[in-house]
Amino acid sequence: MKNKFLALLTLLALPIFAFAEDTLNTGDTAWMMVSTAFVLLMTPAGLALFYTGMTRSKNALNTFTMVMGAFVLAFVVWIIAGYSIAFGANENAMLQNVFGGFNHVMLSGVSWTDLSGSYPTYVFIAFQGTFAAITVAIASGSVIGRMKFSTWMVVVALWGILVYAPITHMVWGGDGALLFDAGALDFAGGTVVHMNGGLAGLVLAILIGKRAGYNTTAMKPFSIILTAVGAALLWFGWYGFNGGSAFGANAIAGLAVLTTTIATAAGAVTWMLIEWFVYKKATLLGVASGIIAGLVAITPAAGFVDVTGAFILGIVGSFVAFFGVVKLKKIFGYDDSLDAFGIHFLAGLWGALATAFLALNDKELLWDGPLKESGDRMGQFWVQVESVVVVGLWTLIGTIIVYYIASALTGGARVDEETEHNGLDESVHGEKGMNL
Amino acid sequence: MKNKFLALLTLLALPIFAFAEDTLNTGDTAWMMVSTAFVLLMTPAGLALFYTGMTRSKNALNTFTMVMGAFVLAFVVWIIAGYSIAFGANENAMLQNVFGGFNHVMLSGVSWTDLSGSYPTYVFIAFQGTFAAITVAIASGSVIGRMKFSTWMVVVALWGILVYAPITHMVWGGDGALLFDAGALDFAGGTVVHMNGGLAGLVLAILIGKRAGYNTTAMKPFSIILTAVGAALLWFGWYGFNGGSAFGANAIAGLAVLTTTIATAAGAVTWMLIEWFVYKKATLLGVASGIIAGLVAITPAAGFVDVTGAFILGIVGSFVAFFGVVKLKKIFGYDDSLDAFGIHFLAGLWGALATAFLALNDKELLWDGPLKESGDRMGQFWVQVESVVVVGLWTLIGTIIVYYIASALTGGARVDEETEHNGLDESVHGEKGMNL
Amino acid sequence: MKNKFLALLTLLALPIFAFAEDTLNTGDTAWMMVSTAFVLLMTPAGLALFYTGMTRSKNALNTFTMVMGAFVLAFVVWIIAGYSIAFGANENAMLQNVFGGFNHVMLSGVSWTDLSGSYPTYVFIAFQGTFAAITVAIASGSVIGRMKFSTWMVVVALWGILVYAPITHMVWGGDGALLFDAGALDFAGGTVVHMNGGLAGLVLAILIGKRAGYNTTAMKPFSIILTAVGAALLWFGWYGFNGGSAFGANAIAGLAVLTTTIATAAGAVTWMLIEWFVYKKATLLGVASGIIAGLVAITPAAGFVDVTGAFILGIVGSFVAFFGVVKLKKIFGYDDSLDAFGIHFLAGLWGALATAFLALNDKELLWDGPLKESGDRMGQFWVQVESVVVVGLWTLIGTIIVYYIASALTGGARVDEETEHNGLDESVHGEKGMNL
Amino acid sequence: MKKIEAVIKPFKLEEVKDALVEAGIEGMTISEVKGYGRQQGHTELYRGAEYVVEFIPKVKIEIVVSNEEFANKAISAIKEAAHTGKIGDGKIFVSEIAKTVRVRTGEEDEEAL
Amino acid sequence: MKKIEAVIKPFKLEEVKDALVEAGIEGMTISEVKGYGRQQGHTELYRGAEYVVEFIPKVKIEIVVSNEEFANKAISAIKEAAHTGKIGDGKIFVSEIAKTVRVRTGEEDEEAL
Amino acid sequence: MKKIEAVIKPFKLEEVKDALVEAGIEGMTISEVKGYGRQQGHTELYRGAEYVVEFIPKVKIEIVVSNEEFANKAISAIKEAAHTGKIGDGKIFVSEIAKTVRVRTGEEDEEAL
Ligand SMILES: Nc1ncnc2c1ncn2[C@@H]1O[C@H](COP(=O)(O)OP(=O)(O)O)[C@@H](O)[C@H]1O
Ligand SMILES: Nc1ncnc2c1ncn2[C@@H]1O[C@H](COP(=O)(O)OP(=O)(O)O)[C@@H](O)[C@H]1O
Ligand SMILES: Nc1ncnc2c1ncn2[C@@H]1O[C@H](COP(=O)(O)OP(=O)(O)O)[C@@H](O)[C@H]1O
Secondary structure, three states, X not given: OHXXXXXXXXXXXXXXXXXXXXXXXXXXHHHHHHHHHHHHHHHHHHHHHHHXXXXXXXXXXXXXXXXXXXXXXXXXXXXXXXXXXXXXOXXXXXXXXXXXXXXXXXXXXXXXXXXXXXXXXXXXXXXXXXXXXXXXXXXXOOOOOOEOHHHHHHHHHHHHHHHHHHHHHHHHOOOOOHHHHHOOOOOOOHHHHHHHHHHHHXXXXXXXXXXXXXXXXXXXXXXXXXXXXXXXXXXXXXXXXXXXXXXXXXXXHHHHHHHHHHHHHHHHHHHHHHHHHHHOOXXXXXXXXXXXXXXXXXXXXXXXXXXXXXXXHHHHHHHHHHHHHHHHHHHHOOOOOOOHHHHHHHHHHHHHHHHHHHOOOOOOOOOOOHHHHHOOHHHHHHHHHHHHHHHHHXXXXXXXXXXXXXXXXXXXXXXXXXXXXXXXXXXXXXXXXXXX | OHXXXXXXXXXXXXXXXXXXXXXXXXXXXXXXXXHHHHHHHHHHHHHHHHHHHHOOHHHHHHHHHHHHHHHHHHHHHHHHHHHHHHHOOOOOHHHHOOOOOOOOHHHOOOOOOOEEOOEEHHHHXXXXXXXXXXXXXXXXXXXXXOEOHHHHXXXXXXXXXXXXXXXXXXXXXXXXXXXXXXXXXXXXXHHHHHHHHHHHHHHHHHHHOOOOOOOOOOOOOOOHHHHHHHHHHHHHHHHHHHHHHHOOXXXXXXXXXXXXXXXXXXXXXXXXHHHHHHHOOOOHHXXXXXXXXXXXXXXXXXXXXXXXXXXXXXXXXXXXXXXXXXXXXHHHOOOOOOOHHHHHHHHHHHHHHHHHHHOOOOOOOOOOOHHHHHOOHHHHHHHHHHHHXXXXXXXXXXXXXXXXXXXXXXXXXXXXXXXXXXOHXXXXXXXXXXXX | OHHHHHHHHHHHHOOOOOOOOOOOOHHHHHHHHHHHHHHHHHHHHHHHHHHHHHOOHHHHXXXXXXXXXXXXXXXXXXXXXXXXXXXXXXXXXXXXXXXXXXXXXXXXXXXXXXXXXXEEHHHHHHHHHHHHXXXXXXXXXXOOOOEOHHHHXXXXXXXXXXXXXXXXXXXXXXXXXXXXXXXXXXXXXXXXXXXXXXXXXXXXXXXXXXXXXXXXXXXXXXXXXXXXXXXXXXXXXXXXXXXXXXXXXXXXXXXXXXXXXXXHHHHHHHHHHHHHHHHOXXXXXXXXXXXXXXXXXXXXXXXXXOHHHHHHHHHHHHHHHHHHHHHHHXXXXXXXXXXXXXXXXXXHHHHHHHHHHHOOOOOOOOOXXXXXXXOOHHHHHXXXXXXXXXHXXXXXXXXXXXXXXXXXXXXOOEOOHHHHHHOHHHHHHOOOOOOO | OEEEEEEEOHHHHHHHHHHHHHOOXXXXXXXXXXXXXXXXXXXXXXXXXXXXXXXXXXXXXXXXXXXXXXXXXXXHHHHHHOOOOOOOOOEXXXXXXXXXXXXXXXXXXXXXX | OEEEEXXXXXXXXXXXXXXXXXXXXXXXXXXXXXXXXXOOOOEEEEOOEEEEOOOEEEEEEEEEEOOHHHHHHHXXXXXXXXXXXXXXXXXXXXXXXXXXEEOOOOOEHHHHO | OEEEEEEEOHHHHHHHHHHHHHOOOOOEEEEEEEEEOOOOOOEEEEXXXXXXXXXXXXXXXXXXXXXXXXXXXXXXXXXXXXXXXXXXXXXXXXXXXXXXXEOOOOOEHHHHO
């Protein structure tokens, strides 16, 4: 796959050289267009329902709007500049480490006839745009119920440029990009998407503070049925997310489809069992949470591991996320409203690190890096650690900056007390979730 | 693409001539089957939820049933005669302008081994059938809350034959068909589907009259969450609608996938901003409406325009639809219950006309017509105007005729006052939307 | 298609012989991955919503959890042993009739580079796993509202091994398998999935007994809107179910896509008309039921029949299921809560038998059997009867055994009276469906 | 002080509220209730199972007024505005209130209304 | 006239209604309420957060009858039909109604019931 | 016996309940109601159509106590706990109850509370 990226980048940077082997393959093109649609569905339907169901009824529409609004705005930002920063090839080698430049602002220099390997570059751009848009939408889960919608919109726009695009460049940006050169393995976005979005959520949650009544009043979810449907749609869309990250309808995509299903099913069964042992009850929210934990954990490894690896990733992923959601949050007392950090960051972190040990030592699957070159698993592990630390720090600092700018531009990030009491649906959007 | 149609039609009309180049391509076939499934999903799930969420709770099931019932009946009618009228080749040259004849009634003369270009003709028929079925379902949005279900079913059946099939023939019916010969550009159905369905809605709304209490009582939507989920599913399915209208997994499909995403995201952001400036609030219904406006506006142009064109279509599309929904309806006082006209007709009209100016002057993309032949944009504009006027008039007259026949056959089109008061769910269907 | 199965099995059994013709086709691979995702969506979203909407509000979460929990557990079981039993080639010829053996436990012996015809074997395994998982989930519909969740989980695990896997082996297990050798026609699972799941439901319903208050208190559905959305998602996913059962993006898949759409639309229109004549009302639950009846009826025949056959299967399928749901249940007095038997078993039975008479006598479509060999329809009919009887008996006996083991292991299968009164959501899962 | 409880048809709520406000009554509390009486409910239909819905949706209005005069005004206002002449129009019940307190100010009785 | 308000367990509603009708009472108004009392609620569980549900779903029945006799009939009917013997069976409260009006006809008091 | 009905702001329910329990009141019944009064509702917005929501969500608490003393305790508890000082804090109404029955035991009046 790395070769695909390379081919793509070369193509973009040096449009004069046409590669003989770059002809459109209809099967690959069909799969990548389908994958784009699948990943799209994950945000305004999957994630939106997943989060809306978990929020209190008075914030249900606000939650949905934060996710859907984030998606459309982030996608616009992606086309305007995000793509260029992420996948452009900067002539300055130093900058190329983290920043692809502005050559492709508004997709200038890209034509509908350009190919990215065996399918149109335009499809690659749309596909990657849905990744950019879901990542920031994930973060919304941590600040539900208290952030101004206007602040959130500014956060979304800035974050797409300052945090998401550079991180994507570092990991997937081709030759000269920091973590790409280091040989980090991140098949479909364990670091880029899940750790990134989950950590941004935590940072925002801490900066904006807890919801009024947190830990003293009951905050009951609107409807777990919506959450479960959201989880099912996320699962469905994730075939595009992981399968599409093989960039073609090939055997690696097939592997990703299978490992994704196994890890997810195993993660869900695990969460049910944990609940059964701890509470003597298996909840639907638990099954749904296990599904997401499994999906997140397999993401960085989907095209690298085998059946056993998939089972391990899913099972341990559920334990890690369960711990994050049930224990860690209580210990540190932050208010990660819908557990974006607890699930996406932690399971993503687990997957990213475990990939070093679980990836098959198979040169046809691996990307360049210590493991492929010399079967050096510990070397690969340190590269994974490096990528986790770099991404983590960038997100941490970037999100803090973005938060303060957004807060300043919109006169404070937090809604007033009465609005929070009455719920954001009424005051912020002037709508009601349900009129029976 | 026009060539694909031509090939198809020739194939149907002259089954003796086998084209050497007509072999099945698995990638194209996969994409067209996927597109068919995607477009199918748009009606009984996407549009049904979109409308059901916006209606009053007492009419929620009725709304859903009108959409789902319309879909299944219209599809049956399509197989029985619609396909033949739309895509048959009439031997009478005069009739061929508007009417493909009855040769393929019940798909007679079409075999499962026939190809339409590089994929099975049966897939083409199913794909087009989902277009026929969604078009009439769109119109239901204008008459919700007062039309008898039996009347509606008769309207659906007749309209599919008398209005939809001939219009499709005129625009996409191949050599000898009126607007096809004129060189109208309608990539995926701006005129055929959206203007057509939206105008039919308005006509029916005016003929049947306003809902009791219109403009004097509060008509609150059942649940905007359902509407938003519906919008997300519509967006998802639209990749089949626009992408599938390239009739293969090719670079044009890739272009359509990208422009569709851009216009939609831009339309949604625009609607949010308009609401923000006008009402100081961004609503979820607004974001959802902007999504649909963007999708409709790009439909006739999806495979013809570039990034800039997509932005313009989406942004202006939202302005036009906002104006239709918020102002025009008030000015003229018609009761277009769920704004089928305000959004589908107006944004479709805008897209159809703007295509003349925004389409790329690229012979590989364009269909035969003034723009392709001589780069004549004004010439192309007048062709677009012609197609808009012809389609508009046919719909107008056809829908009036259909309404009166249906009304006569079912003893009046409107439910009685008490039924309207109590809501159609209870009296017409004997069900309740929710039993908590 | 049978050839595909053969190729696959040979490949698995004799991995030394590499077939020159087995190269990966990207279009077929794309289609099979899409089909896998589509079928996946059918259970945790489609079927879960379909059933949840029909159940009483106090059991809504329990219903959703039973379906979603069944799916994830059954898939895990499928990977561990189900696949091996179903699609392994047993060296013992006697056992090979019903049981593929344990060679591929945990998918041992299968590599990500293996192909199943023209696409990866891993995709075939995932695809078939979604079939295994939906089948047992269907059965849950019969025992909703009274079975312990723990019992249900044990039933799911055992049933996947003892009932589903052997039946799949018998019908689709390749040379030497009982009904495969007999020449049974079951394109996509009329016997394997629908009769099987539906009958298992009935058996469980009878063994566990009726719900308290059955036939004396009103048991109103939670929300038919959810049921209708579920039906729409099932319809969508069914393109993967039936279309994917052509195992490639070919003309047979195209045929299946068209016949599936026709039978479903015809089934839905039929149910509406029946209700109209019987009750003077067309209900949304009726339309949704007709959709499922049509889908089930076409399943065994989707790639074998033509347009007329599809109409007949859908129309009669609706009559049969209507009879099952409205009359048969009353006559015999069993409590098939959500009509898994009434719809899936009966329409599946009808489809399986009718296939003998409606299948086209076209050697390119047919599988080996009396009809293909000698055009012998009555011979084919008796083969169909044989397969129905064998599958029926195996399910009957197997399900009884599974029930008693599960019941013993979990201290009785039925929840206590108070739990049943209060609804299973509260006591079993400790959650509420909706907090307004 | 008097308390007036009226059970009316839901779609009449708006009109009744307007009539009450016009009659000088500016506070009220409403709730969704279900009524059983002479009015026959409809039948619901789910896959061949028919359920007679005996409890019919109604709206209950509660108003506390300071004296008989206002009570009579309220009763007439409701009687008129809620009237359709068909079975199920509803009932009005009047009872005695001993004490009233306004939470915000602590004012009592007449002053609290 | 007397007003009887009874708070009962929801699943007993059907039986209580039948008992009342049998006792000759043909009009009533019900509403969904939540009760707090000795009966302990269950615990809800959401991702490790446990909420004790202290307010338990109940149904309130309101019946206005013309005299003591009917009131007693109603009370016995409810007492019997709503009884399970477990904590939380509910309470019956009786109070005085000064006036009744039937909206449809304008009839008053006993005639209105 | 006395019946206290209080209409309060929903988000104050928890506090009011706690205050009542502290005051020794251990049974109550609550319901969701909507209030109309001086407090102005918000505006809802659907595609350019603006609806003023005049009926504002409130919670009604009903408590029956055995005597004046408990009634006063309850009133003070509610007055304090439900107070925000802003319009719409709600009202408390007190009326007379003639009889109380506990369904589970058949106990009557004071004993039933
Ligand atoms: N005795 C009663 N006690 C309490 N509520 C009653 C009584 N009788 C009727 N109601 C309420 O009044 C409503 C209307 O009564 P109904 O007998 O249907 O019609 P009408 O008032 O026109 O005679 C009922 O639905 C019920 O809510
Ligand atoms: N003092 C009271 N005032 C109003 N309602 C009460 C009172 N006490 C109990 N209730 C209602 O009666 C219900 C049953 O009371 P509870 O104490 O749980 O059981 P029991 O009546 O069997 O002693 C409560 O849920 C509540 O709705
Ligand atoms: N006369 C009344 N009868 C019944 N309920 C009333 C009456 N007046 C007010 N209420 C209830 O009290 C609530 C608060 O009243 P409002 O006038 O808004 O504020 P405040 O009590 O602070 O003056 C209202 O929403 C309504 O539910």
